[in-house]
Amino acid sequence: MNPVYIVDSIRTPRARANQKGGLSQINPYELLDVLYKDIEQKNFLNLNSIDEVILGCVTQHGEQAGNIAKTSALYSGYPDSISGLTVNRFCSSSLDAINLGQLKIQSQQADNVIAGGIEMMSRVPMLSDEAAIWNDINIAGQAKIFLMGSGADLIASLFNISRHDVDMQALKSQQKALNAQKNDHFKSIVPVVNKSKSIHCAHDECIRSDTSLESLALLAPSFKELGEQGVDQAQLNLFPTLEEISHVHTAGNSPAMADAASMTLLSNKKMQDDGQKARAKIISVATVNDDPLLVLSGCMLATQKILAHNNLRVSDIDLFEIHEAFASTMIHCQQELNIDDNKLNVNGGCIALGHPMGATGSIMMSTLIDELERQDLSTGIVATSGAAGAGTAILVERL
Helix, strand or coil: CCCCCCEEEEEECECCCCCCCCCCCCCHHHHHHHHHCCCCCCCCCHHHHHEEEEECCCCCCHHCCCHHHHHHHHHHHCCCCCCEEEEEECHHHHHHHHHHHHHHHHHHCEEEEEEEEEEEECCCCCCCCCCCHHHHHHHHHCCCCCHHHHHHHHHHHCCCCCCHHHHHHHHHHHHHHHHHHHHHCCCCCCCEECCCCCCEEEECCCCCCCCCHHHCCCCCCHHHHHHHHHHHHHHHCCCCCCCCCCCCCCCCCCCCEEEEEEEEEEEEEECCCCCEEEEEEEEEEEEEEHHHCCCCCCHHHHHHHHHCCCCCHHHCCCEEEEECCCCHHHHHHHHHHCCCCCCCCCCCHHHHHCCCCHHHHHHHHHHHHHHHHHHHCCEEEEEEHHHEEEEEEEEEEEE
């Protein structure tokens, strides 16, 4: 099968998902256009050689509906011949877009693919598509589906993760992200001009530099009320060894909602026609689905699967970018995999940096490649979690 190379992986800043955010006055097409233009201006490829655009998007509603992968490429003036596919595997969507793109190239269905994602959570709010799986308790119960925060509290309850533990994880994420931003570690950010606000959005906005354990401890649990409405009892019925659900997750130790877009350019050629060398090679991929009741544990299982498939140990991998879906998920994953802090999410995670759901996986890919280059390292794994136990991982080697 054809080898698959990552020519580049770029993203916009992650902006706060509210009206004060630096991207909130820009629609999804305009935001994606910034990245399409960047790829074009860098001249990696003749646009006519691009076969497909595959974008992840979780809330395909309103401005993000209508196969935004295809329609955004048309909006940005890309050739009509380029196919477009929009995918939703919950928060793994854009990593799965990369996965699908590499499969297309491996199987010789395509030579060059743009894969990535978009989520404008200030303009198309989470759950605004009113999916029955979230709104109908009978359907949710039959499908064993819980909302993500409830799943995170369940993980904390099952594995004895305390409020102090999750707050410490959040603080660590904030400190790492702040250090990375101050030292310009995020090289793949493409700045965005917001003409409506007359501002230049060039940095991730969700980092809270004043975070402390004391400030985190003051925040009220976010999912306790939902638990009291029947979710706690449903979880206790399914896990009879538990006496109660620990509601430890708050706005401070949960992923920050954000606006952003991301694109990763894939090719079957290591050296492009203009002499540009690809930045990395995809070595292996893994897609899994863990217990839906645990909701967000897929990143751990996907990481274990890709390591086992390639006969590798954690010590063989230089860096890990693993989805910091909620603090308890990250803690449990790190404990089970036994990954050192100096290898895991070294520039912070989604709690600090923000989680634009459909774009996060490809953003993590750009962060990983930037960091492999900065530290002159070789191998890395990106792993994401999605609702219902979804998980995806990709192993890459820097060139």
